[in-house]
Amino acid sequence: MNDATQDFVFIALQTNDDTRSIIEAIANDNPNAQINRYPAMVKIDAPGRLVVRRSSVEELIGRAFDLRELHVNLISLSGNIDESDDEFVLHWNKN
Amino acid sequence: MQVDIKTTSVTQLRNTFSHVARRLGSDKAASRYQEATFDLQSTANFHYRPLWQPELALYDIRRTQIEMKDWYAFRDPRQYYYGSYTMARARQQEVVEKNIEFVEKRGLLRDLSEMQRSALIFALVPLRHVEWGANLNNCYITAYGYGTAITQATMFHAMDRLGLAQYLSRIGLQLDGNRGDSLAKGHVLWLEHAAWQDLRRLVERLMVTKDWFELFVAQNLVLDGLLHPLIFQHHERRVSAEHGPALSLLTEFMTNWFNESARWVDATIKTAAAESPANEALLCGWIVDYRKAANEALAPYASAAFGHDADTALAQIDAAFETRVAKLGLEPADEAV
Numbered sequence: 338m339n340d341a342t343q344d345f346v347f348i349a350l351q352t353n354d355d356t357r358s359i360i361e362a363i364a365n366d367n368p369n370a371q372i373n374r375y376p377a378m379v380k381i382d383a384p385g386r387l388v389v390r391r392s393s394v395e396e397l398i399g400r401a402f403d404l405r406e407l408h409v410n411l412i413s414l415s416g417n418i419d420e421s422d423d424e425f426v427l428h429w430n431k432n
Numbered sequence: 433m434q435v436d437i438k439t440t441s442v443t444q445l446r447n448t449f450s451h452v453a454r455r456l457g458s459d460k461a462a463s464r465y466q467e468a469t470f471d472l473q474s475t476a477n478f479h480y481r482p483l484w485q486p487e488l489a490l491y492d493i494r495r496t497q498i499e500m501k502d503w504y505a506f507r508d509p510r511q512y513y514y515g516s517y518t519m520a521r522a523r524q525q526e527v528v529e530k531n532i533e534f535v536e537k538r539g540l541l542r543d544l545s546e547m548q549r550s551a552l553i554f555a556l557v558p559l560r561h562v563e564w565g566a567n568l569n570n571c572y573i574t575a576y577g578y579g580t581a582i583t584q585a586t587m588f589h590a591m592d593r594l595g596l597a598q599y600l601s602r603i604g605l606q607l608d609g610n611r612g613d614s615l616a617k618g619h620v621l622w623l624e625h626a627a628w629q630d631l632r633r634l635v636e637r638l639m640v641t642k643d644w645f646e647l648f649v650a651q652n653l654v655l656d657g658l659l660h661p662l663i664f665q666h667h668e669r670r671v672s673a674e675h676g677p678a679l680s681l682l683t684e685f686m687t688n689w690f691n692e693s694a695r696w697v698d699a700t701i702k703t704a705a706a707e708s709p710a711n712e713a714l715l716c717g718w719i720v721d722y723r724k725a726a727n728e729a730l731a732p733y734a735s736a737a738f739g740h741d742a743d744t745a746l747a748q749i750d751a752a753f754e755t756r757v758a759k760l761g762l763e764p765a766d767e768a769v
Contacts, residue, residue: 357461376441399465399511400520 346387346416346427349380356410362393378412387416389425455504468513470504472580495576496645498704498711503579505707509699510692517588521595524685531681532602540678541606548675549607550617555667555737557604557618558628562659563597565635566590569651576644585696589652592693596686603682627736630729631659637725645704646718652697654722657756658730660690661749667737694756702760716762723753 348363350356352374360379364372370383381387394402404425416427447453448462451471456462478490488494493503500506512520535541541549570590577583604614622628634655641647664686672680705712727750734742757763 354464357463376439399509 344384344429345382346385346414346429347380347382348387348389348414348427349378349412350407351410351412352377352379353410355406358397359389359394359407359410362397363387363389366390366393383427386426386428388427391423463511464515465508465511465513468515469507469581469584473578473583491578493578495578496643497714498645500579500704500707500711504581505703506579506582506585506700507703508581508585509695512585512588512696514584521592524688525595528599528682528685531684532606535606535678535681540676540681541603542609544607544675552671552679553604553607553614553617554621554625554627555663556600557607557614558622558625559663560597560600560604560615560618561622562631562635563593563600565639566651566656567593567597569638569641569647572639573644573648577648582700585700586648589693589696592689596689599682599685603679606682627732630732634725634729646714649701649715649718650722652693653701654719654753655726656690656697657694657753658723658726658749660686661752662730662734662745664690666745666749670738670741698756698760701762705760705762712762719757719762723750 350360356379360372360381363370363381366389367381367383367387370381370387373380373382389404389407391402391404404420404422407425414427417430419426419428447459448456448467452462452467453459455470456466473491475491480490482488482490493499510516510520541552544552567590570586570593573586574583574590577586601615604618605612608614622632638647638650638655641650664683668680668683668687672678701715705715727746730746731742734746738745
């Protein structure tokens, strides 16, 4: 794996009504993220770091959201995961 | 032979309905809530005037003094449409049923002393008539209100109130061992006991309030905003301090429901007030009137249920209500006292 690909983290979600707001929240919180729409899948690439914020998703869906609900529609992801109640962060550990 | 597997992707031409796209500003994917809300109510081509009110159309914005440029500004922060509403309530109902079963199996309320049981019947069971009144009032708002954004939410709210009335009846049945005398007794208390008459008068006054937005303020903001905290927070805390948390298991839904609905009620009032100073003045006037009326109506009930602590309890809920109204950007508080 070369440096260029290593710099990117991604998260891929199924395309459905549940993920639409999650994707919108990710797009708002990560201005550098690139959103690629495929048939039945949305893959979001971001350089270095990507964050899913509970508060941003909650604002869009109008109810309490548990970040673990993400996994129901998760296809794949890359990066080291740092998960708390408020944020789900993908990033690469750099030494 | 070599087989190449290729994916073909079909992109849809339009992401949502045109009327929704016009509201969103562009044709982007809309949420179910938006698609199930925006511009659903008919606005034109009414062939006949209603016989019972020929001066107005079937759906008419003139049934309230509140004026809005866009009646679909009343977004529900909970984003309830039929699907999400029924699923949310079904989940909550499962919890309530489990709690009722728990209390039933152990006879937690049935085994209280005669005196304690009749105190609980006095404080809670007649309340089911108040909730039924709230159901009727929200049905009225749904029938005469304007725009799906608010009328669908008030219809859900009406159903919620019927549910609350039923849960209160279930508490009564827990107290009388499923015989049903507590309900009959509650009915008599509601019709005859002095402590309930002022509240009954207020509920009946709301039933004949013509302006549907005034009714929304009076019922959903003011009366509920004072009555629910008094009973399901203050009274419940008192009861569980004396007899343990059996009752709290049965009123947990009411407490959660109140906090959830308050978000929607607050958002609705805030939207109407932000529209124009004229709306704000109307809202402030109604809040002052009904806050006074509700506080007076609750006083005899509170002194019967709380004894010496009645004034403290009433003062606390009124102060909490004042803070809530101030947060909405309305300032009717000073004139009220």
